[in-house]
Amino acid sequence: MIFDRILNKDLVSWFALLCGCVRNGLANKSMQIFCDMMANDIRPDVIVMVKVLGACFELGVLELTSCLDSYVIRGGFLSNSFVGASLIDCYARCGSLGRLTEKDVVNWSSMLQVLLKKELNSST
DSSP states (O other): OHHHHOSSOOHHHHHHHHHHHHHTTOHHHHHHHHHHHHHTTOOOOHHHHHHHHHHHHHHTOHHHHHHHHHHHHHTTOTTOHHHHHHHHHHHHHTTOGGGOOOOOHHHHHHHHHHHHHHHHHHHO
């Protein structure tokens, strides 16, 4: 309700709303907020993209991950290691790590962490 009363919604207000939804387990709502934000000509920054990819991770939907991956490439976010690591998490959640093309030290570390978690979970 407070968000709706804000007259000049900027990136910070959209991000606060999106974060609140992600923190409260409302990943679907977070993705809708991201779409609404974009429809209102508010373009995300790196921090917003990492949070959106976190919501995408919670959903574990490959098609959504692929769409966000395309947006990350078009938006020039792929050079950011945090965004790259978040994409790896999303693809790993979907069981599709082979789709990744950009791999640096952070991304390799993220992939290793995902694989170790899978190994530990399967051995218990």
